[in-house]
Amino acid sequence: MQQIKNEFLSISVNPVGAELSSIKNLETGVEHLWQGDPEIWASQAPNLFPVIGVLKNGEYIFEGKTYKMPKHGFVRYNENIELKSKTEDELIFELNYSEESSKQYPFKFRFEIGFILKDKSIEVSHRIYNLDDKTIYFSLGGHPAFNAPISVNEVYEDYYLEFDQKLDLRSYLLNEEGLISEKTVGILDNENKIRLKKDLFENDALIFKNIPSKKVSLKSKNSGTVLSVEYKDFKNLGIWAKPGAPYVCIEPWLGIADVEGTDQNLKTKEGMEQLEPGKIFQANYIINVE
Template sequence: MNQIENNFLSVGILSKGAELCSIKNLKTNKEYIWQANPEIWSSHAPNLFPIIGALKNGEFFFENKPFQLPKHGIIRNNDNIKLKEKNPDSLIFNLKYSEETLKSYPFKFNFEIKFQLIEKTLTVSNKITNLDDKAIYFSLGGHPAFNAPLYEGETYEDYYLEFDRKLDLNTWLLNDKGLISSETRPVLRDDNKIQLNKNLFDKDALIFKNIESKKVALKSRKSGTVLTVEYNDFKDLGVWAKPGAPYVCIEPWLGYADVEGTTQDIKTKEGIMELMPSKTFDASYTITIA
C-alpha cells in the first residue's frame, strides 16, 4: 500500500489497480472506505476504464473485429500500473498501452491517475492521452465504497444520500446479464434524499444518466454529515452496494454498461467518449470528509 497523510487524514492506495483502499480520520481512527471483505465484495474502489459495467456477450467490435473486455475494463486489479510520482500530498500512477492491452483494447493510450490530499479533501484526477494515430473510444469512472454505518449504535437505515438540489430521478433497470434495459423506475420526485435500506439494491445498481446534481453527501440521522462527493466532470452517476452489505458506492461515471439493443460497435456505444489523436482528456472528482 502507498500512503499519503496530513494532520487530518491518512489515505492508502494499493499498487494493484491504483485502487483507493483507505481514508482514515487520524483523530478518531475511523475508516471511511469499505475494507473489501471477500465474503461480501472484495474491492474497495476500483478504477473503471475503458468501459463501465458489462458488455453484451463480454465483447465489443471495432472495425468489425471482436475484442473481449472484462466487466469495468482493464485497470481494475491490474498489476502493471506503476507509481510514477510520490509527493508529500499526492501519488500519481500510470499505465501505458502494451502488446497485451492491444489484444483486448485496440487503442494506444496512456492512463494516469492522481490522488491529492489537501486538508480533508481527496481529489482523484484521471488523465487519458491518445497516443494513437486514430480516435480512441472509452468510458471512465470511479467506484469508491464507503462504510455505512460508521459508528456504533447506528444502522444502515440511519444513513441516506442527500443531493445539493431537489431532483426528479429515474434509475435505468439492468437485465439478468447486466445490460441496461429500456425500463426505468422512479427514485426521486422533487426530492433530494435517497434513504439507504437493505432492499435498495435488490435489482442491482441505481443508474442515473445525465444527472443534474454534481454533489452528493452521505449522511446519518444520528451523526450528521459523513462525507461529500463532488463530480463536476462526470455526467452520469451510479449508486450501488451488495444487498444488505454495510457500505454504499457513490460512482461518478462517464458512460455506463451496454444497453440491451446495442450493436456492440464501440464507436456508437451509448455514453462512449471519443478522443482524437494527440489529445488529452481530464476528469476529476473529490471526496471531502466532514
C-alpha cells in the same frame, strides 16, 4: 501499499489497479472506506476504464474486429500499473498500452490517475493520453465504497444520501445479463434524499443518466454529514452495494453498461468519449470528509 497523510487524513492506495484502499480520519480514527471483505465484496474503489459495466456477451466490435473485455474494463486488478510520482500530498499512477492490452483494446494510450490530499479532501484525477495516430474511444468512472454505519451504535437505515438540489430521478433497470433495459423506476420526485435500506439494491445498482446534481453527501440522521462526493466532470452516477452490506458505493461515471439493443460497435456505444491523436482528456472527482 502507498500511503500519504496530513494532519486530518491518511489515505492508502493499492498499486494493483491503483485502487484507493483506505481513507482514515486522523481526528476521529474512523476508517471511511470499505475494507473489502471477500465474503461480501472484495473490492474497495475500483477504477473503471475503458468501459463501465458489462458489454453484451463480454465483447465489442471495432472496425470489423471483435474484442473481449471484462466488466468495468482492465484497470481494476491490473498489476502492470506503476507509481509515476509521490510527494507529501500526491500519488500518481500510470498504465501504458502494451502488446497485451492491444489484444483487448486496440489503441495506444496512457491511463494516469492521481490522488491529491488537501486538508480533508481527496481529489481523484484522471488523465487519458491518446498516443495513437487514430481517435480512441473510452469510458471512465470511479467506484468508491464508503462504510455505513461508521458507529457501533448505528444501523444502515440511519444513513441517507442527500443531493445538493431537489431532483426528479428515475433509475434504469438492468436485465439478467447486466445490460441496461428501457425500463425505469422512480427514485425521487422533487426530492433530494435517498434513504439507505437493505433492500435498496435488490435489483442491482441505481443508474442515473445525465444527473443535474453534481454533489451528493452521505449523512447520518444522528451525526449529520459524514462525507460528500463532488463529480462535476461526470455526467452519470451509479449508486450500489451488495444487498445488506454495510457500505454504499457512490460512482461517478462518464459512460454506462451496454444497452439491451446494442449493435456492439464501440464507436456508437452510448457514453463513449472520443479523443483525437495527441490530445489529453481529464476528469476529476473529489471526496470531502467532514
